[in-house]
Amino acid sequence: MCSTCGCGDPELVPVELHEKILAGNDRAARHNREHFGEHGVLALNLMGSPGAGKTAVLEATARALGGKYRLGAISADLATDNDARRLEGAGIVSKAITTGQACHLDAALVHHALHDFAWRETDIFFIENVGNLVCPAIYDLGQAANVVVLSVTEGEDKPLKYPVMFKAADLVLLTKCDLIPHLDVEVARIEDALARVMPRPLHLELSARTGAGMGEWISWLEEKLVAMPPRSSKEQGHSHDHQHHHMLEHHHAHAHGRARPTGKGRTAHEP
Ligand SMILES: Nc1nc2c(ncn2[C@@H]2O[C@H](COP(=O)(O)OP(=O)(O)OP(=O)(O)O)[C@@H](O)[C@H]2O)c(=O)[nH]1
Numbered sequence: 001m002c003s004t005c006g007c008g009d010p011e012l013v014p015v016e017l018h019e020k021i022l023a024g025n026d027r028a029a030r031h032n033r034e035h036f037g038e039h040g041v042l043a044l045n046l047m048g049s050p051g052a053g054k055t056a057v058l059e060a061t062a063r064a065l066g067g068k069y070r071l072g073a074i075s076a077d078l079a080t081d082n083d084a085r086r087l088e089g090a091g092i093v094s095k096a097i098t099t100g101q102a103c104h105l106d107a108a109l110v111h112h113a114l115h116d117f118a119w120r121e122t123d124i125f126f127i128e129n130v131g132n133l134v135c136p137a138i139y140d141l142g143q144a145a146n147v148v149v150l151s152v153t154e155g156e157d158k159p160l161k162y163p164v165m166f167k168a169a170d171l172v173l174l175t176k177c178d179l180i181p182h183l184d185v186e187v188a189r190i191e192d193a194l195a196r197v198m199p200r201p202l203h204l205e206l207s208a209r210t211g212a213g214m215g216e217w218i219s220w221l222e223e224k225l226v227a228m229p230p231r232s233s234k235e236q237g238h239s240h241d242h243q244h245h246h247m248l249e250h251h252h253a254h255a256h257g258r259a260r261p262t263g264k265g266r267t268a269h270e271p
């Protein structure tokens with residue numbers, strides 16, 4: 001149970017207050033979206049159950065791209081920075097957000113994490129959400145698209161049981177497909193469930209372990225990159241002197257440091 005949002009429980013957080021929280025979140029998300037758009041960064045919100053394979057997909061993505069694009073990520077966990085360390089190990093500039101009791105990211109948390117992070121220097125910025133098939137779906141973070149990672153071990157009916165998540169998905173990555181021969185899973189049933197729930201059903205089958213299917217995922221990413229507006233001239237010297245309208249306090253007086261290239265087009269943290 002999430003102590004900040006009450007997970008939509010009207011007894012814990014009254015409906016009016018919940019609507020206010022979401023309205024505030026939407027403002028902060030618009031602000032993040034402006035930032036990402038201004039700098040031509042493709043931001044993706046990666047969601048899915050605990051252990052679905054979100055981090056593994058990102059590691060495999062970095063391997064498949066081999067340095068072609070600059071990748072960044074923030075990864076949210078209740079209590080550890082394990083995923084951020086894994087992603088750094090894969091060559092993705094990463095930062096952990098530990099959410100404590102919160103079972104989802106919100107736009108203000110993401111914005112706060114961006115402050116001391118060289119996200120502007122990335123081409124694709126992944127936001128690995130808290131492992132959870134419920135609340136993350138209702139919090140806009142300012143991303144360009146939602147990608148839901150669903151593994152073949154989770155049961156064919158998950159899209160039907162957790163429709164809110166799959167309704168919000170622009171793309172579902174059906175992962176761990178290398179395990180299919182060992183399971184009783186029927187992929188056609190998963191496809192059918194996705195078709196019933198997703199407004200525009202789209203899924204790709206892959207295995208982070210073997211790399212099978214990664215090509216199509218990379219093509220999807222490249223289509224999104226091509227559709228991004230060009231980076232604005234502001235990218236050269238972002239002063240951050242605009243108005244902020246969100247809940248968190250900011251310390252924007254400082255100019256943001258620029259990232260150092262570290263070879264192969266990658267970047268390193270700077271304060
Ligand atoms: N066989 C197989 N195992 C996988 C694959 N992808 C992930 N795994 C395994 O699944 C487990 C969970 O993977 P993670 O990448 O940590 O999953 P996650 O969704 O990031 O987990 P949380 O961030 O904790 O919610 C690990 O033991 C992975 O090795 C895959 O494609 N095939």
Ligand SMILES: [Mg+2]
Binds near residue numbers: 054055056083128
């Ligand atoms: Mg993870």
